[in-house]
Amino acid sequence: MVGFIAGLFVGAVCAWVVVQYFRQNMRLMNEEKQRLEQERTLVLEFMHNLVEGVGEDSPRVDLYRRIVHAAILGTGAVSGALFVPDERKKLHSVAIEGVFPPQRPLPPGTEEKLATRAEFIRKTLESEEIAFGEGVIGQVASEGKEIVVNQPDSDDRVAHHRDPVLRIRALLAVPMYFRKRFLGVVAVANPSDGMGFTDTDVSMVSSLAEQAALAIHNADQVHLQMERQRLDLDLSLAANIQGMLLPNKLPEVKRLELAAMYQTAQQVGGDMYNVIELPLGKIGVAIADVSGKGIAASLLMAICQTALEHLARDGKGPAQVLSGMNEEIIDEIRADMFVTMIYAVIDPVEQTVQLARAGHELPVLLSVPSGNSALTCRTISSEGMALGMVPSDIFDAVIEEVTVPFHPGDVLALYTDGITERINEDGVEYATSRLMDVVRHEHRKGAEAIQSALLASVESFAGAAAPADDMTLMILKGREPVENSKSSA
Structure with missing residues (x-):
């Protein structure tokens, strides 16, 4: 009798374990499905916003800001920035949201100047030139691969700031390519939950970077076509004016x-x-x-x-x-x-x-x-x-x-x-x-x-x-x- 009762207990425990295992798997599957659905929704909304940005005759900086904002929303990061290259292969920040940490240590004494710190940091970010291969951003540009830094204290590529507001706790940077043309780097820093960036975050920002590169390319083509049309109109008007000014007959x-x-x-x-x-x-x-x-x-x-x-x-x-x-x-x-x-x-x-x-x-x-x-x-x-x-x-x-x-x-x-x-x-x-x-x-x-x-x-x-x-x-x-x-x- 005792053995029978013990057997029933063991069977019940095993059944409970199996049920919990399947429930856990179902919960994880549902969470993964929700994450994928969230990523899909975010990418679709992002693409819709970018299409609006490309279609509007607005400054390019508006498009860059949309890209950074979407990356922050998708990862829950506190801040983000977008860097684009110039003809000298120097990267410059063209859009910043939140207090994105400078990629180089600030000069001594700067972090103590609380009254002027915010303005100084903004100007520092705007004037920063990052060479290809320099730091995380420069390495992403030179190698063309995303980089995730979840343990920055032991990473020499990361600038270490004493100010807790500027301290980098986690950094994710992804390159933007259209075909083989490098267009820039989109980066986010410090998830709001205090944890590191996950594989889902990498996948999310990579998807956004692909769509962003396509949007930038399309915007270039739209603006180029508009400039050509303006130039053609300018030349046509000038030619007509000129034709009217010259004598028809001597x-x-x-x-x-x-x-x-x-x-x-x-x-x-x-x-x-x-x-x-x-x-x-x-x-x-x-x-x-x-x-x-x-x-x-x-x-x-x-x-x-x-x-x-x-x-x-x-x-x-x-x-x-x-x-x-x-x-x-x-x-x-x-x-x-x-x-x-x-x-x-x-x-x-x-x-x-x-x-x-x-x-x-x-x-x-x-x-x-x-x-x-x-x-x-x-x-x-x-x-x-x-x-x-x-x-x-x-x-x-x-x-x-x-x-x-x-x-x-x-x-x-x-x-x-x-x-x-x-x-x-x-x-x-x-x-x-x-x-x-x-x-x-x-x-x-x-x-x-x-x-x-x-x-x-x-x-x-x-x-x-x-x-x-x-x-x-x-x-x-x-x-x-x-x-x-x-x-x-």
């Missing part, structure tokens, strides 16, 4: 042949030219090179063209026109921009060219033989500073106006530095001397033919070397009036 003048061309090195250039019909049969011609490109240069071109038309049609001389233009733009132009320009007035009846030069390339004048004089080809020198560089009193004191004869058969060539500074494959410039050689050789031809010969010469000289600057060229050639030509025939 005027027909009885005693003057005109040819002009403009070729941009990019979608939008910085050169301009104009031909203006003036009273008494005179013709005003202008050529200019605006520094810079894009909308800013196009708007400056518009201001110059408007001022030129207004001042020229008032009958002012070249020096007065350039002086007035400088006065118009000096208060509007950016400090890093300027305009070089030549404005000339051709009088076919008096057979003269009157011009002034605002820091532009020297014009070339070919004069055909007349009487005892021989054929000459020379540059016309005159003093002058670029528009928009100096105040009116200085500009007016320097600008010089010159008048030279311009007879039938004479050729005047105006050009921008994109012509004479065109580089060939050996790095040699085309130069004004080559331009003058072509003008001498081709001067008997019409203006269009001279221009074509010059462009062909430039392209032949340059070879396969692409133009680095815009090229603008104007050829003016004096000729006998049509009625005189018929009578002499």
Whole structure:
């Protein structure tokens, strides 16, 4: 009887043990299931927040903060930070939540300055540069693997702070990669329960890091696409403005042949030219090179063209026109921009060219033989500073106006530095001397033919070397009036 009762007792104990074992296993399984469900929920919420962050036209720091906040929520850490590399392979903190401990020991005496400590720590974290391989964060960056430190007191990679607020009790750092591109390190410190980080925490932050890297990559692509669209719009607007500013058709003048061309090195250039019909049969011609490109240069071109038309049609001389233009733009132009320009007035009846030069390339004048004089080809020198560089009193004191004869058969060539500074494959410039050689050789031809010969010469000289600057060229050639030509025939 006693043995029977003892057997029942032993059987009951064994059954109780088995039941408790299965209950414990079920509890552990349920806890693991809950942890996995929590991780899944957190990752999904994190992905949703990141999608919102990527879709918004918000600063990148907002996206970084979302990443750190999600890592803290997933691990129960007290603080976290995100570090990204620069081109020198130095890591910088770009987002911090909580009092994330500095990764280097603070200078002596700092931790005792309680009144300024918080601000000092914040500035220290923001200014910290961590080299690849330095400390836990640097080692994660260099090796590309996560690191968990749950016993920091015996780990030389961890900075040891006396201040209990800054003391590192546990540290988890995980790399962020998109494909093989390293994007940064996300780190969390000091779980709120006072324990170390678990395998579940590592899995959680690793999953977040993968999604964060994808989000950062997508944000880069979105911002790149937006920048391209802005740039395309900027270039399109600038090109439209430029197209409206240049003459659609050159005027027909009885005693003057005109040819002009403009070729941009990019979608939008910085050169301009104009031909203006003036009273008494005179013709005003202008050529200019605006520094810079894009909308800013196009708007400056518009201001110059408007001022030129207004001042020229008032009958002012070249020096007065350039002086007035400088006065118009000096208060509007950016400090890093300027305009070089030549404005000339051709009088076919008096057979003269009157011009002034605002820091532009020297014009070339070919004069055909007349009487005892021989054929000459020379540059016309005159003093002058670029528009928009100096105040009116200085500009007016320097600008010089010159008048030279311009007879039938004479050729005047105006050009921008994109012509004479065109580089060939050996790095040699085309130069004004080559331009003058072509003008001498081709001067008997019409203006269009001279221009074509010059462009062909430039392209032949340059070879396969692409133009680095815009090229603008104007050829003016004096000729006998049509009625005189018929009578002499």
